[in-house]
Amino acid sequence: MSNSNLKIGIYVDVANIVKNGGYGMQFDVLREFACRDGSEPLRMNAYVSYDEDRAKDDWEYRNKTQGYFAALRELGYKLIQKTVRWYTDDNGNRFGKANSDLDMAVDALLQSENLDRVLMVTGDGDFIQVVRALQNKGCRVEVLAFDNVSQDLTREADLFISGYLVPGLLPIRSPEGRGGWGDIDSRVRGYCYHYDHAKGFGFVRFLSAIQSGLWITDTRNPDSPYRTAFCHETQLPAGFDAKQLPSRRHVFEFTLRDSGPDRDPQAQDLKLMGVGRASGTFGQNSHAQSIGNTGNANGLGNRQVPIADEDDFGDEVADDNIGNTL
Numbered sequence: 001m002s003n004s005n006l007k008i009g010i011y012v013d014v015a016n017i018v019k020n021g022g023y024g025m026q027f028d029v030l031r032e033f034a035c036r037d038g039s040e041p042l043r044m045n046a047y048v049s050y051d052e053d054r055a056k057d058d059w060e061y062r063n064k065t066q067g068y069f070a071a072l073r074e075l076g077y078k079l080i081q082k083t084v085r086w087y088t089d090d091n092g093n094r095f096g097k098a099n100s101d102l103d104m105a106v107d108a109l110l111q112s113e114n115l116d117r118v119l120m121v122t123g124d125g126d127f128i129q130v131v132r133a134l135q136n137k138g139c140r141v142e143v144l145a146f147d148n149v150s151q152d153l154t155r156e157a158d159l160f161i162s163g164y165l166v167p168g169l170l171p172i173r174s175p176e177g178r179g180g181w182g183d184i185d186s187r188v189r190g191y192c193y194h195y196d197h198a199k200g201f202g203f204v205r206f207l208s209a210i211q212s213g214l215w216i217t218d219t220r221n222p223d224s225p226y227r228t229a230f231c232h233e234t235q236l237p238a239g240f241d242a243k244q245l246p247s248r249r250h251v252f253e254f255t256l257r258d259s260g261p262d263r264d265p266q267a268q269d270l271k272l273m274g275v276g277r278a279s280g281t282f283g284q285n286s287h288a289q290s291i292g293n294t295g296n297a298n299g300l301g302n303r304q305v306p307i308a309d310e311d312d313f314g315d316e317v318a319d320d321n322i323g324n325t326l
Contacts, residue, residue, distance in 0.1 A: 006116040009043040009139075010034050011108050012077075013100065013122035020123055021146030021274060022163055022170065027075050029168040029210070030144075034119045037212035043111050046077045047100035051084040080107070105130045112137050119143075120157075125150030131157055146170070147274045159214070164251045164273045165189050165207055176255055176269065182208045182227065184265060189253045189273065192231065193217075195245035200233040202245055204252065204267045229256060229267040237272050 010031065017025060027046070035041050048069065055062040069079055082100045105127065108118060112134050120127055123145030131141045131153065143157040146164055154160035163169050167181040167188075179186040190206030205217065208227045216224040233242055235254070244250065251274065254267040 004038040004040075006037070006039040007042040007114060008034050008039045009108065009111055009115040009118045010041060010045065010077075011043075011104050011118065011120050011122075012046040013104060013120075013124060013127075014046055014048050015100070016122045016124050017146065017163075020148045024171050025163065026169055026171075027072060027077060029166065030121065031076065033144075033166050033169065033210050034117075034142075036210050039117065041076065042115060043107075044077045045080055045104070045107055046072055047080045047082070047104050049082045049084050049100065053084070053086060080104075101126055109133055109137075112139050115139055117142065121145065121163075123147070123149035123153065125153050128153055128156050161214075162251055164253075165191070167207055167210055172253065174253070174271075182206075182256070184256055184258045187253055187255055189251055190229070190267070191248050191251055192245045193248070195242065197242065200242075202231050203264070204229050204231050204254065227264075229254070229265045230259065230263075231267040231270065235266075235268045235270050237270055240270075240272060 012027075012030070031041060031044065050065060051061075055065070069081075072079060080100060080103055082103070086094055088094050101124065104122075108120070108130060112118060117140045118134050119142045120131065121144050123143075128150070131143070134141045135158070140158045141156075142159040142161065143153055144161050144163050144166070145153075146162065149160075149162075172187045172189075174187050176187060181188055188206045190204040192202050193205050195202030205219070205226050205228055207214075207225055209225055211225045213223050213225055217226055218224055219226050219228045231254075236242060237252075250272060252267070252270045253273055254270045257266040257268050259266050
């Protein structure tokens with residue numbers, strides 16, 4: 001890791017991430033990725049919601065949520081909490097609102113005066129104008145998300161990266177993998193960058209570690225953080241149309257198998273992430289693309305802190321009215 005004097009701001013739209021593939025995201029790994037070149041995290045904001053009405057009667061929700069919030073603070077995140085407000089429409093339907101989008105946008109813009117790089121952790125297209133404004137103020141803007149990502153947002157960012165591909169950011173729950181990320185017989189995630197339809201095989205690229213130099217995709221370069229694996233058509237997911245390959249919009253999870261000395265490993269038992277939803281992969285300068293995975297399901301690194309179930313992340317609140325989780 002190189003040393004850098006850059007000041008970094010991290011802004012996490014927790015509800016958007018949790019509802020769109022990122023449940024269990026490891027916040028300590030997120031910090032490591034944002035500061036991968038030795039940068040200093042000057043601001044780390046996580047925007048969450050809290051249902052006070054539910055907390056009065058549901059002690060499990062209250063205890064898990066408060067424990068989760070406390071653990072995030074221990075990791076260095078400032079929590080911007082929105083209380084869920086409940087309303088009744090003309091038909092008698094009860095719905096809640098706890099939208100943090102405006103808070104996140106205003107904070108990022110005001111605090112950008114002291115920042116060099118901003119990581120927006122959201123796939124919400126409502127932040128497109130915020131990204132442009134931050135860039136006009138001289139900040140480099142990176143976006144990280146999982147599923148249902150606005151393609152306009154990925155194109156606007158200086159760098160878009162799929163959270164599925166950052167090593168350690170999201171737990172790999174498959175029992176098939178063994179060893180650490182990138183080891184032979186381990187499960188990793190990557191994308192197919194070359195495919196020969198006539199011969200029925202291709203190559204997938206995956207991030208081997210969190211480090212600087214994400215733009216060095218040629219794995220022959222010793223400074224590249226990427227590795228390559230061979231993939232045969234028989235290892236593709238059942239029903240997947242190989243005509244879609246190569247593609248940086250499809251992220252696969254797969255097992256690395258040994259191919260012998262001085263040969264790229266083989267990618268076997270590929271599983272499509274996002275179940276066909278637009279997740280993108282990794283890309284710079286307005287191109288969508290991705291990067292890696294693993295971790296603990298509570299999203300708090302090695303901390304064994306109880307976390308609310310996925311159903312607690314605003315299920316009773318209309319999806320487009322929540323800016324948070326828990």
